[in-house]
Amino acid sequence: xxxxxxxxxxxxxxxxxxxxxxxxxxxxxxxxxxxxxxxxxxxxxxxxxxxxxxxxxxxxxxxxxxxxxxxxxxxxxxxxxxxxxxxxxxxxxx
Numbered sequence: 001x002x003x004x005x006x007x008x009x010x011x012x013x014x015x016x017x018x019x020x021x022x023x024x025x026x027x028x029x030x031x032x033x034x035x036x037x038x039x040x041x042x043x044x045x046x047x048x049x050x051x052x053x054x055x056x057x058x059x060x061x062x063x064x065x066x067x068x069x070x071x072x073x074x075x076x077x078x079x080x081x082x083x084x085x086x087x088x089x090x091x092x093x094x
Contacts, residue, residue, distance in 0.1 A: 041070070054078045
């Protein structure tokens with residue numbers, strides 16, 4: 001049994017962290033009752049990468065042996081965004 005939730009939580013009314021946690025809890029409960037093995041990966045990226053140099057994050061993931069699918073997901077996340085560094089009236093856009 002695979003569970004891939006495409007809904008975003010924390011934006012809409014009644015779609016906050018409590019609802020997300022309850023959905024996960026219910027999924028795990030059903031799976032364990034059915035004898036399934038449950039593994040959970042959670043990634044909360046809200047503002048997480050705002051102050052970090054994205055190529056360094058990707059290099060660190062690669063160097064640590066990060067699974068290819070998770071690495072590609074992170075790389076895809078970065079490729080759809082841009083960053084502007086502002087310091088003392090100087091702006092750098094990579």
